[in-house]
Amino acid sequence: MLNEKAVRQSKIIYWSSGIVSICGIIFEVLFGALGSYILGDGVKQYTLTISLFLTGMGIGASLSEKFMRNLIIKFIWIEFCVALIGGFSSFIMFGITAFAPAGTDAFYLYSITLIVGALTGVELPILIRKANEIGVTLNKSTARVLFSDYAGGLIGGVLFVFLFRPYFGMVKTAFLVGLINLTVALIVLWLFRKEIRHFIVHAVIGVGIGVLLIAGLFFGEEMAFTFEQKLYQDPIIHMEESSYQKITVTHDEEDIRLYLDGSLQFSSVDQHRYHEVLVHPAMANVDNPENVLILGGGDGIAAKEVLKYEDVKQITLVDLDPAVVELANTNRHLLKINEGALMDENVQVKNMDAFQFLEDTSEWYDVILVDLPDPNNESLNKLYTKEFYSLVRNHLKPEGMIMVQATSPVFAREVYWTISETISSTDLNTENLHVDVPSFGNWGFVMASREEIDLDTMEIPVSTSFLTNDMMSALTAFGKDEDQEIPNFELKANTLIDPHLIQIYEKAWENY
Known part of the structure; x- marks a missing residue:
């Protein structure tokens, strides 16, 4: 004892x-x-x-x-x-x-x-x-x-x-x-x-x-x-750590910038270039787009562009982090940029995982805009897989349009074309676009539809600050060092079973 x-x-x-x-x-x-x-x-x-x-x-x-x-x-x-x-x-x-x-x-x-x-x-x-x-x-x-x-x-x-x-x-x-x-x-x-x-x-x-x-x-x-x-170009005016990520806002004269986990999401001086290409080619190619789904876009800027279309009756925005949406609805600098879009009566915000939302919902949409962070980890990689884009396709109306942000075809050429190939593997027709955004560099998008895509007849019926009808063909032209013909690279779809996009992404961005 x-x-x-x-x-x-x-x-x-x-x-x-x-x-x-x-x-x-x-x-x-x-x-x-x-x-x-x-x-x-x-x-x-x-x-x-x-x-x-x-x-x-x-x-x-x-x-x-x-x-x-x-x-x-x-x-x-x-x-x-x-x-x-x-x-x-x-x-x-x-x-x-x-x-x-x-x-x-x-x-x-x-x-x-x-x-x-x-x-x-x-x-x-x-x-x-x-x-x-x-x-x-x-x-x-x-x-x-x-x-x-x-x-x-x-x-x-x-x-x-x-x-x-x-x-x-x-x-x-x-x-x-x-x-x-x-x-x-x-x-x-x-x-x-x-x-x-x-x-x-x-x-x-x-x-x-x-x-x-x-x-x-x-x-x-x-x-x-x-x-x-010292990691940011401009003075920090807001910083918080949500349950999902670190949210930082900087301000220098007229330039407001939003960072998530240190990655730039937008700069107020040129965000219109990015968001107009994300939104208007898809919206303008659908007759009477009434029901729109935005995956990501918690800053509210994409929703602001969509609300320019009078036919739109409902926008469903799915963003995982409620802190980003809260900031977009309360920060005076962000409110000035997004014009209070997320508080519009036609906008419904869902704070949940985009993959889970698509599995649960029974809705069909005229336009689906995929404005998600880059695939730099496992949880984000699943949102760039054949399985995910198949779910997106299954909620698209027969004559609907999809637009996906797909990182840079210049800085991350292999990543961009792998995303494009992954979307194509779901039997969707695709069109590739890219645009110069000074704060980002050259940025790429993939447009997809069940139908053939014809941008030559596209007419944008709303006001824009950058995008015109005549410039669409220029957005689809890729130089030799950014096109799909990549030497010594096997282009194949990214899947949940074979998530090779993460390694490609990490290698592509290691020098930037």
Whole structure:
């Protein structure tokens, strides 16, 4: 039987193992989120960071064999290191991204993931040995510490998704979790103080780390904001982190720009070039377009262009992130651009996944406009597959038209033509268009229909700032370095089973 002191100490160990496990899993997914936001390709970054973190834990567990004495003070110092390194991880990542040469941020992220993983891997073996040292049998100490660890892992994942990321953001979350690690260390330091030599020295160092973390918690995000400002051309006037992405708005004189996860969505000075080509060729080629579907377009600009057509009775706009729609309806700069289109009585907004919406709805549409973000991760890739475009086709009326934004045929030639080939694979007739948008560069679109497409007879019946009837043929002309004849490249449809478009996209944009 354990005496009262041993029982109390064993409980402290189990609680400590659960709490540090919560912190460990939060740091693990935080590093994945950082990589996804700053480096792109979320699946790749989460895969690498989780793999490196687990590898680090394995290395740490192996190194823990050397820690056989003074276990409590070693545990305390490991927590000091996790608190300091993990707490400043996000803050330093933004600084490196802003000031250091390209590629340094990736090296830093993967290194810090491995280091924090290794420190986390040392924690549990030490706690198990300490529990065994105070009289708990090895089987019980191992089982109970591991239970605390696994249960803590679940709690940590849930807390990150539903609390830390949406309410604190990535910089404050790191400092806050670092403080939790530090608090565990200081509590253990106090409760085991009779076993620890130079208790005051360790306590002062711990308090010093706490002061740094608290300063980071209150001031780090503001400093990181100045770092991030260097990533954007113009001053930031709005920044928020929704449940799905980071939303940034910049403003310089007359130029308003919207960024999602660092990718430019539009510039107010030339967005009309993009949106008029997205909307009017499809709308003008349908007689009496009454029912229009917009997939994406949460900024409301495409809807504004569609509302110019008097025949339109209903616009259904499907955008996953309600925060983007809310911003479009409340930010005075965006309202000036979209003219309050999303609040029009004929516009119905659905905040849901576009793939899921098409699977659920029974509606047929005269025009479907696909204005979705580029396919730079797995979740977006499914919206550029044969399966997705088949769903789009199945909700298109027999004489209806589809227009898809399809990235740049200049910067990402293989990507553009793969998207076009994927749409064609659904037995739709296609027409390829591209336009120069100064803020983007040369940008491509794919128009599709069950019927043959004839742009020569197209007449735009509404006012425009850029597009004319006479220029349509010019939009369909591609130069030799941007056309479909791509040397040493196999053009094939992108599918859910073979999502090769992601790799093509990543390779195409790596130099831009």
